[in-house]
Amino acid sequence: MIPRNPFRLRTAEDINDVDEFLRLFAPAALDVLDTNNFWNNLHVIQSAPGGGKTTLLRLFTPSSLTTLFSLRRNEDLKELYGKLVMLDAVSEQGPRVLGVLHSCARNYASLEDMNLSPAQMNRLFFAILDSRLILAALRGMSELKKLNYPNDLSRITVDLEHNIELGRVIEFPCSGRDIYDWACNLERDAAKVVDSFIRPTNLEVSGHESLISLTLLQPRNFTIDGEEVISRVIIELDDAHKLSQKQRKILTETILQTRPRPTVWVAQRLEALDFQDLTGDGANEGRDYGKPIDLEKFWRDRYKSFEKAAFDIADRRLALVPEISLTSFRACLEDTIDSSSWEEQYELGLDTIQNRIKEADRHFSNILPLERAILETQSTPREKMIALRVLEILLRRDLSKNQQRLQVGIPTHLGNLEKLEDSVLRNAADRMVSDEFKVPYYFGPDRLALLSSSNFDQFLTFAADLFEEILALNLLSGKSILPTDRQELILNRIAKSRWENMGLKIPYGTEVVNLLTAIKEIAKSEWLKGTASYGAAGSISGIAISMYERKRLIDYNRASPDGKYSLLTNVLSTSISNNLLEVHMDRSQGYAGKKWMVMYLNRWLCLLFGLPLQYGGWRHVKLDEMNTWIAGDLRQIRKQKKK
Numbered sequence: 348m349i350p351r352n353p354f355r356l357r358t359a360e361d362i363n364d365v366d367e368f369l370r371l372f373a374p375a376a377l378d379v380l381d382t383n384n385f386w387n388n389l390h391v392i393q394s395a396p397g398g399g400k401t402t403l404l405r406l407f408t409p410s411s412l413t414t415l416f417s418l419r420r421n422e423d424l425k426e427l428y429g430k431l432v433m434l435d436a437v438s439e440q441g442p443r444v445l446g447v448l449h450s451c452a453r454n455y456a457s458l459e460d461m462n463l464s465p466a467q468m469n470r471l472f473f474a475i476l477d478s479r480l481i482l483a484a485l486r487g488m489s490e491l492k493k494l495n496y497p498n499d500l501s502r503i504t505v506d507l508e509h510n511i512e513l514g515r516v517i518e519f520p521c522s523g524r525d526i527y528d529w530a531c532n533l534e535r536d537a538a539k540v541v542d543s544f545i546r547p548t549n550l551e552v553s554g555h556e557s558l559i560s561l562t563l564l565q566p567r568n569f570t571i572d573g574e575e576v577i578s579r580v581i582i583e584l585d586d587a588h589k590l591s592q593k594q595r596k597i598l599t600e601t602i603l604q605t606r607p608r609p610t611v612w613v614a615q616r617l618e619a620l621d622f623q624d625l626t627g628d629g630a631n632e633g634r635d636y637g638k639p640i641d642l643e644k645f646w647r648d649r650y651k652s653f654e655k656a657a658f659d660i661a662d663r664r665l666a667l668v669p670e671i672s673l674t675s676f677r678a679c680l681e682d683t684i685d686s687s688s689w690e691e692q693y694e695l696g697l698d699t700i701q702n703r704i705k706e707a708d709r710h711f712s713n714i715l716p717l718e719r720a721i722l723e724t725q726s727t728p729r730e731k732m733i734a735l736r737v738l739e740i741l742l743r744r745d746l747s748k749n750q751q752r753l754q755v756g757i758p759t760h761l762g763n764l765e766k767l768e769d770s771v772l773r774n775a776a777d778r779m780v781s782d783e784f785k786v787p788y789y790f791g792p793d794r795l796a797l798l799s800s801s802n803f804d805q806f807l808t809f810a811a812d813l814f815e816e817i818l819a820l821n822l823l824s825g826k827s828i829l830p831t832d833r834q835e836l837i838l839n840r841i842a843k844s845r846w847e848n849m850g851l852k853i854p855y856g857t858e859v860v861n862l863l864t865a866i867k868e869i870a871k872s873e874w875l876k877g878t879a880s881y882g883a884a885g886s887i888s889g890i891a892i893s894m895y896e897r898k899r900l901i902d903y904n905r906a907s908p909d910g911k912y913s914l915l916t917n918v919l920s921t922s923i924s925n926n927l928l929e930v931h932m933d934r935s936q937g938y939a940g941k942k943w944m945v946m947y948l949n950r951w952l953c954l955l956f957g958l959p960l961q962y963g964g965w966r967h968v969k970l971d972e973m974n975t976w977i978a979g980d981l982r983q984i985r986k987q988k989k990k
Contacts, residue, residue, distance in 0.1 A: 353664035354811035365414045375656035394642035395926035397804020400614040404583045407446035409490040443578040452586040478534035480560040500524040561605040588619035617924035646801035654796035682791035685727040693728035696784040736776035778959040790831035842955040858977040865976035867956045889947035889965040
């Protein structure tokens, strides 16, 4: 069934048809995988909600790989197939990987409520996980080799060097059916324990002190009719953030202790991490497995790659709606306001800014010739407005330094026209022109990608409402290019809706809103000065604490978990893990020798607060200051604004 608005599909969760899932998968999403270390050890994949973890894991499941192999000649899938060949996940002989995908969101954490001893708890946890992983693997093998599950499991031979004793002895070699029966009995016994009313001390828990499935699910242990089943196995544990902290710890330790170690992928939301891990390598640093793959951070460091991947995803969704004959979502978004419909604003803007520059000429000599030179080098009215606004920003900076005396010549920083082409200053000037003369700013493909803050789900949320308008426009007029002002109106509406509902959807919602509101107040206060002078960036869109203060926050909470900074730590962790604040480590700005942990606003918050979209400057704040903010006390900020 073809969806009316395919942008509302969330690939892994909403798409049942495997063919459709593959057509919507952007091959660039595989760039996050390190091809040099792909099959080694344990890999942790983490992100905020909607980062693409489950989508990535689903690609390596038997149903996805067998379908892709059968459609490998299809033009839409050739690039994806080629990338998986390079990863050695498929070949011209067929899939080479068995992906055993299992969600940890199946009530494992509730086992903690049973008041069992630690040993009993671990055995029960491992027994349930073992049985489910082994059954999923047998089902996957059957799908890869086109066996009837579970009837044909007797054709599978399982051989292991050592026998297994979990409730009953499994002697090897044995059939896949024997393993199937054993795994079913194991889960059945575990269910009896969970449902039992017997006192925990009297319970006998079948199981083992480690995960038998990690040892059992090695490719060499399985054959079908005497032939190798598969070359590689990936155990894919999704939704690991749903496990308790103790379960995640014992699971990681068990994986690391297993020899030989299988390939294991653990996917989790950032909410599973503590403040130290969220704001650096933390406890994972130096461990004998690869550095966690933080999806948002990966794409943040490769912005243009994210933009390309996001619009590839959008175009693949457009292809699901053939009746409107659109192939490029980018082409549906008007990306310029250099048109006659904005002529009145242009004329007003140019006259207003030129008059202000003439007024400034009383303080500086030779500004007017520079103004004329700028106008001659700019081709469109919009570019002229922005260039003159940059000049005005720089003039205001000089005046704000109390240099209100006649200059000999022009200020040195204005002597070179190239300096007036600074991209950050032009972006700030663009936003100021938009504010003052009521012309759109938040529009076009480039800014839509920026607004998404390296999160594909966020991109699709914006794109879905834009596409609704494109559909309506196409139906009413036959046109399919959405005007800039309509884009901005829709994007603002989405941002306001997200803000209104945010406090109810996340932990510490009220305090998070208070913190973000405080950052907005600081940013707007600086922005309204009109000098765009905060560092080289031209505006503020974040706050920062020193690396020393970060360490102090971590140490303080270890020593006193319920102390004065415990709530602040939880609020910051929630803001970061939900991609409301983006962490950039070891930044420097204006303080020689000091390094900072900068927390920038997610770009949709910049849209909501009317700020430029470039990653701008930041304000150093103290921990005690933030404590007053999250309590809702913004008096000090507002007092500073009035000065």
